[in-house]
Amino acid sequence: MAFLEVEDLKVHFPIKGGIFGRTIDHVRAVDGVSLSLEKGKTYGLVGESGSGKTTTGRAIIGLEKATAGTVTFDGQDITNLKNKSDVRKDVQMIFQDPYSSLNPKKRVLDIVSEPLRNYENLTKKEERIRVQELMELVGLSPESILKYPHEFSGGQRQRIGIARAVALKPKLIIADEPVSALDVSVQAQVLNFMQDIQEELDLTYLFIGHDLGVIKHMCDNIGIMYRGRYVEEGSTEEIFTNPQHIYTKRLVAAIPDIDPKNREAQRQFRQEVKTEYEQSFNDYFDEEGLAYQLQPVTETHRVALPEKG
Amino acid sequence: MSDKLLEIKDLKTSFRIKDDYYAAVDNVHLTVNKNEVLAIVGESGCGKSALAFSVMGLHNRAKIEGNIYFKDQDIANLPPNKLNKLRGKDMGMIFQDPLTALNPLMIIGDQIGEALLLHNSELSKTQRKERVIELLNKVGIPRPEHVYEQFPHELSGGMRQRVVIAIAIANDPELLIADEPTTALDVTIQSQILDLINELKEDMDAGIILITHDLGVVAEMADRVAVMYAGQIVEVADVHTLFNEPLHPYTRSLFDSVPNKAEAKSKLHVIQGIVPSLQNLPREGCRFAPRIPWIDESVHEEHPSLHEVAPGHFVRCTCYKHFEFPGESSEEEEQHGVSRS
DSSP states (O other), X not given: OOSEEEEEEEEEEEEEETTTTEEEEEEEEEEEEEEEEOTTOEEEEEXXXXXXHHHHHHHHHTSSOOXXXXXXXXXXXXXXXXXXXXXXXXXXXXXXXXXXXXXXTSOHHHHHHHHHHHHOOOOHHHHHHHHHHHHHHTXXXXXXXXXXXXXXXXXXXXXXXXXXXHTTOOSEEEEESTTTTSOHHHHHHHHHHHHHHHHHHTOEEEEEESOHHHHHHHOSEEEEEETTEEEEEEEHHHHHHSOOSHHXXXXXXXXXXXXXXXXXXXXXXXXXXXXXXXXXXXXXXXXXXXXOOEEESSSSOEEEOOOOO | OOOEEEEEEEEEEEEEETTXXXXXXXXXXXXXXXXXXXXXXXXTTSSHHHHHHHHHTOOSSOEEXXXXXXXXXXXXXXXXXXXXXXXXXXXXXXOSOHHHHSOTTSOHHHHXXXXXXXXXXXXXXXXXXXXHHHHHHHTTOSSHHHHHTOOGGGSOHHHHHHHHHHHHTTTOOSEEEEESTTTTSOHHHHHHHHHHXXXXXXXXXXXXXXXXXXXXXXXXHOSEEEEEETTEEEEEEEHHHHHHSOOXXXXXXXXXXXXXXXXXXXXXXXXXXXXOOGGGOOOSSXXXXXXXXXXXXXXXOSSOOEEEEETTEEEESSGGGGOOOTTSOOHHHHHHTOOOO
């Protein structure tokens, strides 16, 4: 059994309508997602905005109610748990926007110690020492615990968010676009740091993102989502060098090439992929424009194609 | 490519904070030619948007010194009524966030039509509508007659950005300023928008200033690149030179911090320290010096200026000659025993 096992997860949101506000239809935000994640690895969940990647992450941690499917974490079924406290301790989340995920009225000490106060009975003094240790761990000065979030830069804030996430020594961290709001050099800082603490604390990451450059850099395995379903899953190598699904090909082709020499070739290649995408859309997606069930290509590589025959 | 369209000379844009003026853009010299994309690169807070806003005259209370020649006319500090004859007509701007750039209470057709109405008043109502439909077609919006009647919230992010572009190009501007035009968009849509800007450049023979922090976008789009740090331009070169032989420590640091180039799972380069805030900018000496503390102070110039190291390739300060990343084998470092703290 893998460390985190998600099976056929569905999250549907009701659409209310009519005079009585009855449910007339559902938005299938997540529509049958399965993934498994080994301990100590990083799994990348990729998709465009609206593809359901964030909802998947939120459903795993229990911030969103799963309509169907199961989430098994460390051998324990955690789907829609009533008493979430045990799991919450082991599964933490890093949020996208370091400007809105920290309460501006709270000092860093209170922000970082909040999870500690929820789960551990520490005296004020112990708490302070723990927070100072955490601040050192994320590379901020221990004296800064009495400051407020606005006194920090974007990268520093994101590290405060990380300090909060690792305060309870979690086993799994769900990182929802942790660097999207940051400049490249700050982004580099946070990514390096996430790798460091992964080693140090033996963390497992579910890394949600849309920047394929970052995903490629960080992840061992990648799942690509489109409209609530998986279109392809595989190791980073497989996804980037041998994409099978036209949607994946298009995503990979859309990454700007960092070498201006390849500009023309890249543009032409992108044009070809785009034409292929438009022409063969119906071969890769069903009548509703949704992805098919995943078929295995290799042991780790699966792609959503219609069944043969 | 010698048709000079815009020439910025010794531009200094200062903002007032508590009775003192602080320059967000300082000593900037730049030219933009026709049919050319000039990319301005830098982190947030380095003054790239402040520079663009100065050219467009969009700063409300800033002190702008220096000259901005647009087709030989100095437009720095031009009164608004004169500037309004240029803005939206000869100069167009594409804003970063398509949702805030559009009026939520106006249909798309009227928003684009407004630009025509102000600068092209001889058009009749039907002519104007025809032109708007033509523009919507040009920026690749499907079913333009339908979109004409729609409100911004009914469109997706990519479609909204196309509308913003349609407004910017409504009067065939000669200069187009695109301020992070794709930052808010998904990659596939980003590539479409970039292709569109490229087509427009060729169609209209326009000069384009592309402001971005994404080096991938620069590699795909730019003819020339200016790198900004702390309000100053630290390096200017054509795109191939800049990507093959970046010289300034800041440019090199930026390149090394991009995950695209690096080996997977390897450590990315991190620039020490943070971008200084406007009030804390070092005003004397090399502004990047505090962020490369392992480099000996004596290699910086006292008053760093841009040096032309090759035709068209300018670098500020002399520290680039001695710059090494920490860990690179370097005599300099051993001699002075400077190490990264």
